[in-house]
Amino acid sequence: MTTPARPAVLAQNQYGKAENRVVRITRDGDTHHIKDLNVSVALSGDMEEVHYSGSNANVLPTDTTKNTVYAFAKEHGIESAEQFGIHLARHFVTSQEPIGQARIRIEEYSWQRIGTPDKQHSFAREGQETRVTQITYDGSSWQVVSGLKDLVVLNSTDSEFWGYVKDKYTTLKETHDRILATEVSARWRFGWTDDAQPAPDWEESYAQVRRHLLDAFAETYSLSLQQTLYQMGARIIEHRDEIDEVRFSLPNKHHFLVDLEPFGLKNDNEVYYAADRPYGLIEATVLRDGREALIPVDLTNL
Ligand SMILES: O=c1[nH]c(=O)c2[nH]c(=O)[nH]c2[nH]1
Numbered sequence: 001m002t003t004p005a006r007p008a009v010l011a012q013n014q015y016g017k018a019e020n021r022v023v024r025i026t027r028d029g030d031t032h033h034i035k036d037l038n039v040s041v042a043l044s045g046d047m048e049e050v051h052y053s054g055s056n057a058n059v060l061p062t063d064t065t066k067n068t069v070y071a072f073a074k075e076h077g078i079e080s081a082e083q084f085g086i087h088l089a090r091h092f093v094t095s096q097e098p099i100g101q102a103r104i105r106i107e108e109y110s111w112q113r114i115g116t117p118d119k120q121h122s123f124a125r126e127g128q129e130t131r132v133t134q135i136t137y138d139g140s141s142w143q144v145v146s147g148l149k150d151l152v153v154l155n156s157t158d159s160e161f162w163g164y165v166k167d168k169y170t171t172l173k174e175t176h177d178r179i180l181a182t183e184v185s186a187r188w189r190f191g192w193t194d195d196a197q198p199a200p201d202w203e204e205s206y207a208q209v210r211r212h213l214l215d216a217f218a219e220t221y222s223l224s225l226q227q228t229l230y231q232m233g234a235r236i237i238e239h240r241d242e243i244d245e246v247r248f249s250l251p252n253k254h255h256f257l258v259d260l261e262p263f264g265l266k267n268d269n270e271v272y273y274a275a276d277r278p279y280g281l282i283e284a285t286v287l288r289d290g291r292e293a294l295i296p297v298d299l300t301n302l
Pocket residue numbers: 161172223224225226252280
């Protein structure tokens with residue numbers, strides 16, 4: 001029997017439970033460890049019928065995907081966000097015939113120990129960045145893209161901006177000493193794609209990539225945020241063999257010198273107005289030479 005022609009055909013589709021908030025405590029005697037994740041599951045595969053006719057025969061309920069996240073937190077623990085995402089993706093693809101691909105996105109919120117050394121069960125939520133990862137698995141090949149967002153950094157000197165194009169609308173004054181500040185959103189893609197290769201040490205990798213990124217921001221004498229961006233990416237590519245690609249989205253958090261002359265005061269790079277908008281938005285990918293750029297251009301969707 002041939003299927004009737006349809007004027008409207010189903011294209012890309014995925015489904016799953018988004019934003020499963022899971023907190024896992026591991027008790028090592030009196031020393032407790034905490035992992036705090038927000039896990040989103042998106043499954044795709046042979047899902048035409050549920051859309052066309054409403055048959056749910058191939059549909060693993062999103063409620064089940066939620067339960068799986070919590071059950072896996074108990075059964076397998078959460079060694080790292082990446083490892084946990086890999087476990088989940090492998091499970092959905094290998095246990096359900098109609099599911100051809102799983103995408104697991106995870107945000108991780110970090111907690112710092114507080115309290116006395118004899119009581120290792122109190123924590124304060126760290127106000128800095130959110131760690132993120134996205135795991136995609138199609139039954140044979142992995143893609144792991146990790147990163148961070150909302151990491152605000154500032155250099156109070158060693159930043160200049162001059163020598164730029166000037167047309168009839170240009171009013172910006174050249175500067176040889178300015179504040180450079182940004183809220184880093186970065187994603188890095190691992191070269192690891194195959195179960196046959198040893199997987200990276202995900203926790204160590206995150207710590208080292210973050211360190212190189214921050215060191216490069218702090219140590220670069222900047223002639224533009226674009227130059228600083230490239231230095232941050234290059235430092236990661238040069239020091240971390242497991243990473244093939246880094247993408248940044250860097251809002252330039254402008255700090256404008258306030259004119260204090262009306263008050264008879266000299267402003268010698270001391271008092272700034274921190275503008276929140278509009279902001280320059282500097283975005284680029286830094287790639288290991290010879291590799292393909294695969295991280296999406298728009299990081300707000302990742
Ligand atoms: O680092 C900068 N890059 C720019 O492209 C730019 N444009 C601008 O107005 N200020 C800055 N700063």
